[in-house]
Amino acid sequence: MPLLIMGFFVLQLDRGNIGNALTDFFLQDVGITQNQFNVGQQLLSLGIVLLEIPSNLILYRTGPTVWIGCQILAWGLVATFQAFQKGLASFLITRLLLGFCESGFIPAGLFTITRWYKRDETSKRFSWFFIGNMSAGACSGLIAYGILHMRGVCGLAGWQWLFLLEGILTILAGLIFLTLFPSSPSSPISLLHRRYFTPRESLILHRRVILDDPTKGEPRRHVSLSELKHTLSNWRLLPHILLTICGLAPSALFMAYAPSLVVSFGFDRLRANAMTSIGAWILLVTNIAWGMISDRIGKRGPMVTLGLLLFWGATLGNRLLIESKNPNLRFAFITLGIVFSSNWHPVNGSWMALNTDTSGERSITMAVLIMSANTSGIVGSQIFQQEDRPLYRTGWTIIIALATFALIMSVVANVQYRVLNRRGKTKQDGAKFSL
DSSP states (O other): OHHHHHHHHHHHHHHHHHHHHGGGTHHHHHTOOHHHHHHHHHHHHHHHHHHHHHHHHHHHHHOHHHHHHHHHHHHHHHHHHGGGOOSHHHHHHHHHHHHHHHTTHHHHHHHHHHHHSOGGGHHHHHHHHHHHHHHHHHHHHHHHHHHGGGTTGGGOOHHHHHHHHHHHHHHHHHHHHHHHOOSOSSSOBOTTOOBOSOHHHHHHHHHHHHHHOGGGGOOOSSOOHHHHHHHHTOTTHHHHHHHHHHHHHHHHHHHHHHHHHHHHTTOOHHHHHHHTHHHHHHHHHHHHHHHHHHHHHTOSHHHHHHHHHHHHHHHHHHHHTTTOSOHHHHHHHHHHHHHTSSTTHHHHHHHHHHTOSSHHHHHHHHHHHHHHHHHHHHHHTTSSOGGGTTTOHHHHHHHHHHHHHHHHHHHHHHHHHHHHHHTTOOOTTSOOOOO
């Protein structure tokens, strides 16, 4: 778990530091407009979406150690050298390349967790995995606050130092992952031949998971065509996909624009980077709480709906306050929006994983989930338009509409499983659908 969390941490640093760069004259230095910046953010998400399923198919064949480790190294190199981009073409190519290299990491991590833990342990572990993402969001503003003060050192801008230093950190993380991550529960040995558990402990680790879910004992190293077809034609995934796209689109927006929004309220541009980390730190707590409560009560659907309801309330407050002259009140509601922007997302992933039939379907389902999450980035990147500045009336109205639809889809997802269980429908193993 610590190694997977570390990988997610550096992924989010490299994906999200562009929002901090905006406060250091990034657009002017590179020579692009706000709308062109939005297109670049869309290309990042598009690159991830295009290669998500192929990446997971490779993972299933090669195993997590080599594939995930090489991915971290690849995007670390792109993240480092993006410090030297200049002009629209290099900006767009860099964002697309970063998306290609990052594609597959999150579903690979989620699938790997399902291989190590029992079904009633996955929600909490999924939430801990996303701590990597959210702690990076919490730290990025504070890190940027320090690094952006380096503007002028060796003739480089602050945002260039930000990309360089965080990219180098990612490369180091990739090397650590490659050398230390254990191959599987039945053979927990790293590439350096370090054994983490005794043979007896390895047997217990493997057996407890197989007794809980026999499909995890399948020896195949590929996903069958029938599993791929069954997953992609599974109508029960549709509400999950829609609530993920609509619910996370505003979250993608906050990641890129939260520091700039806080600056527009009247706060100092460097201080704004540190201020936006407050909501991200609280999000860490709500994220873990949602996962632990879900595993404790044995129900994921109600917790997904509750999270989206609280997020809907925060976005409504932000829309109503766009003309407020009280900067502290506006900052408070932006913070609330960040706090409840994605704490329900890992629980939704666990819910989807629990309702799959085979290990192969679980792998593809996790890829579909993260494809949906990155599609939300394509949607969210275009919500705030240059001509809608500075209040973004249209943008906040769109956010309310997206949050409302996501909330409705979460209710639909809850209802569909309850109806199926009442009608006696079951999964292939005869178990009821998880609520």
